[in-house]
Amino acid sequence: MHHAQRRATAMSDALAREMLPADYPIIGMVDLDTLDELFRAAEAAFDSPSPVTHAVAAKAVTLVPMMRHLAELGAGCEVASPGELRMAQLAGFTPDRIVFDSPAKTRHDIDTALDLGVAMNLDNFTELSRIDEHLAAATPKGRIGVRINPQLGAGKIEEMSTATPTSKFGIPLRDEGSRQAIIDAYAARPWLNQIHVHSGSQGMALSSMAAGVRAVVDLVADIHATIGHQQITHIDIGGGLPVNFDSDAHTPSFADYRAALEAEVPELFDGTYGIITEFGRSLLAKSGTMLTRVESTKVVGGRPIAVCHAGAQVAARTIFMPNAWPLRVSVLDPTGEEREDDVCVQDVAGPCCFSGDIIAHQRALPLIREGDVIAIHDVGAYYFSNSFSYNALPRPAVYGYREKDGAVAWVTLRRQQTIDEVVAEAGGDVDSSW
Template sequence: MSRWIERTRLDDASTVLRRALAEGFFREGTSAALFHDLGRVRARFVELETRFPAGTLHAVAVKANPVVEILRALVNAGAGLEAASFEEVRLAIAAGCPASRIVFDSPAKTRDEIASALALGVHLNVDNFDELDRVASALGNTRPPPIGLRVNPQVGGGSIALTSVATRSSKFGIPIERRDEILAAFEAHPFLSALHVHVGSQGMPLETLVEGVARVHSLREDIERRVGAGRIQTFDLGGGLPVAYRPDDVPIPLSAYVDALKTKIPGLFTGDLGLVTEFGRAIHATAGWAASRVEYVKQAGDERLAVIHLGADLLVRRAYRPDEWYHEIAVLDADGRPKAGPTEPVTIVGPLCFSGDVLAKGLALPCIDPGDFVVIHDIGAYTLGMWSRHCSRGLPLVLGYDGDTLSVLKNRETPDDVVTFWSR
């Protein structure tokens, strides 16, 4: 199986958790930890390099997982980083990413952020015409870094409305229906040298992902007819591919995506155009999993509840939109070994003080006891980066592993750390 689509097996999680217990990572008040398979992340980056033309900039989305040491592992492998805020630009720099491999995509860039990004020399994707005027004013007569225009291909939404960003009225980019204005913008601003597109990943079928790229790529010929051949030097395909969170989901292999692009848009791969990708979820999601001790097991009406230390603080989307976001859940015993025996229904609840802090209801699992570990699969993307401060719970320990090597990627927050966070 391609490492692009493989998921962590419970037996493998058990092996890593037992190593973490033996090495003392769950001492001194640590009740939960996130685990990230760095070897798998690097293997996925290698596959990106293999499938796309040499020289393609693979700028992994910081928002998917902003832990600096995870970003650093990608940068050391040759990746770039995509920043959706100027704070993420700073995270990319902290991870050692050269400015030439940073792509800045925020839809709300301030004048100061634009000036700072231009001074750093990061690749800048402009979201709207007003921002384009700000960039032109900030540039003056200086030689610009690569600057692109984000175009909304208006291919419609996928099965998850909240993560679909190419509907007709999306807040992102310039609608492609304003084609004449886009052409005029390239005519008026010679520093524009790139096009950028992104339609979303989760819930998007392969055909829609490819069609979005094709529609924006069609602008390339129109622009170059207007302002001259060779004007578009870079094409940013944006992010990613959906992840198979459910065991019966059918993932889209990277090879299928690239083959579909080559068939639909052969001009992308002729070698005269620099390419940029912005994968995030597909790189990280199934490389991460979490383990939390069960603190209490109690009966409430007809339900048996297992109270753990991770809930809606980590899995915001799962708690608030359970029909759209799924995470497979399993149980290991107090020593980190898979539990056997007959299953019974149990509801997994988190530690926060509101009734919606529920991760699964009536889940069939082997009998759970206090001290056991609940394992939550596929939490490597859009979880810790969306951490909720409700009830002021501290961020959990983050561990990375690569083969037999286990290391701390981010220390857990102590109560004192949380006090510092909320203090002046």
């Protein structure tokens, strides 16, 4: 069954089971079959003589049960904070399958990562000097590399682009003296055995992503020419494969990206280097849907507006950057049947108390009625893990589902946050008496 059909069946089933809470009618849904299919597609696309680890970006999926499932599939995990590292450990990722990539590592972070033996990509020369301090009397248990910024320029979304000439990430490759400083750093440290580049992001062309990998593979050749032997064993090419948010099609595909890399950097797959990827959005987005009930409708200035419970608290990027991160929405009747009648231009508004909390702007949709259900698509990455506590709204429940014996089987991935938990998180459980 195609994932769109599974999703339609699951939405109707969720409504029939009354899974939308009456007091806060919004839930997240994750199609675990689609997630499995996409992970296997990534594995198939990157099949090669080189050992490949698909280290899923934890920031896109900070739901421990989902992370645990990915570990069981054979994925690795890329983490960028102590919290994500702890989640990865709890989910069952072994140290050799974890990559620690925080761009702001404290000495404590570095010591913890070194003691655990996870792989680590260093963002700057300050972090490198801190590693030197730690390793004065020790040898690292895990791989250590340096993140390189190839300085290729921005994609369509500059705020999300990671390889601009002035990006916050990594050591610049093209600044004066920088290339030689990187080569010297590797030559002086035999334990630097990995290198990292992450030039991909939403809105970035595959050719540009491949060019970033090309630049780093050429740098590796120069490092080895200087040293006189192979020291770097693994190349981490990052993630950032864009996602099509306009339809259910998974484009560009992992096979498309492999083809772009083969054309630009064929030696990447000749078995010389282990390969690490850090896919997040491209693995997860298509698996996720949000359902929310329409609380009320009105007409303002001639425009219909439907008010629901999905806004900035669950879709911050879409709310604050609507042109860069638009989401598809569908209108369902209370039974889950998709409505197609009385199409007109209207807004779908969220529950947050500011005027820009609009999940869909001036969208041609069936005229939305009170009690209808809004389905928000392609939200399996980031939307469930990047909650925003505006107006002290609780985090909604998230459920996973599968097709099983002709029916829909459900599992809880995260329970809904209670109001008591919201209050406690805001300091309500702290004795602040003087």
